[in-house]
């Protein structure tokens with residue numbers, strides 16, 4: 182499973198660097214228009230819309246939303262009801278599930294949990310790919 186992520190202040194990038202995931206891609210604000218042709222999950226931090234626009238542009242590009250198996254929101258629980266609102270907005274706009282959430286650059290436990298989620302998805306992907 183490909184892991185695609187966005188990172189403004191580097192926390193999400195740090196999470197990826199300490200994770201076992203190797204098939205990864207960072208969305209950049211300068212060129213979010215990458216056409217993806219394989220199943221992936223998308224990890225996004227939470228900021229006001231003008232900062233996270235590249236993530237929306239990325240998902241709206243070509244068939245990207247169709248290949249997206251789900252979203253992972255990262256944020257800060259001090260924001261209370263605004264916790265991971267970017268992932269929630271994307272979920273609504275693109276009709277995608279939220280698979281997991283964590284704070285900042287994540288803990289060892291977050292890496293373990295997300296790895297489990299990815300493994301479960303991989304076992305279902307063959308079925309889902311048939312529908313693409």
Ligand SMILES: Cc1cc2nc3c(=O)[nH]c(=O)nc-3n(C[C@H](O)[C@H](O)[C@H](O)COP(=O)(O)O)c2cc1C
Pocket residue numbers: 187188189190191192193194226227228229255256257258260263264265266284285286
């Ligand atoms: C200006 C600012 C606004 C933020 N707003 C929210 C928010 O509304 N909800 C939330 O869950 N996290 C919020 N965060 C926390 C970030 O989403 C969180 O720290 C995330 O891990 C940052 O990832 P990044 O370093 O990869 O950009 C905010 C952080 C900053 C600096």
